Amino acid sequence: xxxxxxxxxxxxxxxxxRLWWDESLALGEERRQCISLATIDDAGAPVSRIVLLKQFDxxxxxxxxxxxxxxxxxxxxxxxxxxxxxxxxxxxxxxxxGRAERTSxxxxxxxxxxxxxxxxxxxxxxxxSKVIPSRELLERQVAEIEAKxxxxxxxxxxxxxxxxxxxxxxxFWQGQENRLHDRLRYTRVGQAWWIDRLAP
Ligand SMILES: Cc1cc2nc3c(=O)[nH]c(=O)nc-3n(C[C@H](O)[C@H](O)[C@H](O)COP(=O)(O)O)c2cc1C
Numbered sequence: 001x002x003x004x005x006x007x008x009x010x011x012x013x014x015x016x017x018r019l020w021w022d023e024s025l026a027l028g029e030e031r032r033q034c035i036s037l038a039t040i041d042d043a044g045a046p047v048s049r050i051v052l053l054k055q056f057d058x059x060x061x062x063x064x065x066x067x068x069x070x071x072x073x074x075x076x077x078x079x080x081x082x083x084x085x086x087x088x089x090x091x092x093x094x095x096x097x098g099r100a101e102r103t104s105x106x107x108x109x110x111x112x113x114x115x116x117x118x119x120x121x122x123x124x125x126x127x128x129s130k131v132i133p134s135r136e137l138l139e140r141q142v143a144e145i146e147a148k149x150x151x152x153x154x155x156x157x158x159x160x161x162x163x164x165x166x167x168x169x170x171x172f173w174q175g176q177e178n179r180l181h182d183r184l185r186y187t188r189v190g191q192a193w194w195i196d197r198l199a200p
Pocket of ligand 1: 034049050051052053063064065066069070071072128129
């Protein structure tokens, strides 16, 4: 694997992320959007789950979810979040730490409109993270929502949308032989990024 060097890494971590992201696409990495999201519960304990990384740019890293879900409640109370993503083919890991903020209504609606109809119905039907008595209840709710929106477009629920994790630190990990991996950590300093190398 090519070394990840201070001299050749992109000075902007978002652009470095884009390089690796595009590479993972070119290498046919399946599931390349799967990213682990860690939040903090109300007792201060860490909680993590996988979500799909749907967008990223200079503003941050975006995933979509139910605003009533556990993760959403946790982020609304304490926006500190950590993301980690792994691309097997490239031996790459990226770790992102920052604060999550809700995407605008327009952004959430624009993304919702691109989802398959089944997923749109599912978003309405599932009160994500709630305890439910049975699978049958879920299926009944799907049938009800399908009937409600039969013959029309499915609008984006008010309780559904995105979060953008605004990064404060981003670490790029390049797997190397003999465990001599490269680790470059970018820390935001005002408008710029400071780069440190970490021992593997
Ligand atoms: C591959 C994969 C992708 C997932 N993508 C999402 C996603 O983009 N948004 C989401 O809300 N949940 C997604 N989930 C489900 C979450 O892992 C989780 O079960 C759900 O969001 C409820 O989490 P919470 O109770 O902590 O809020 C995904 C699960 C897997 C395995």
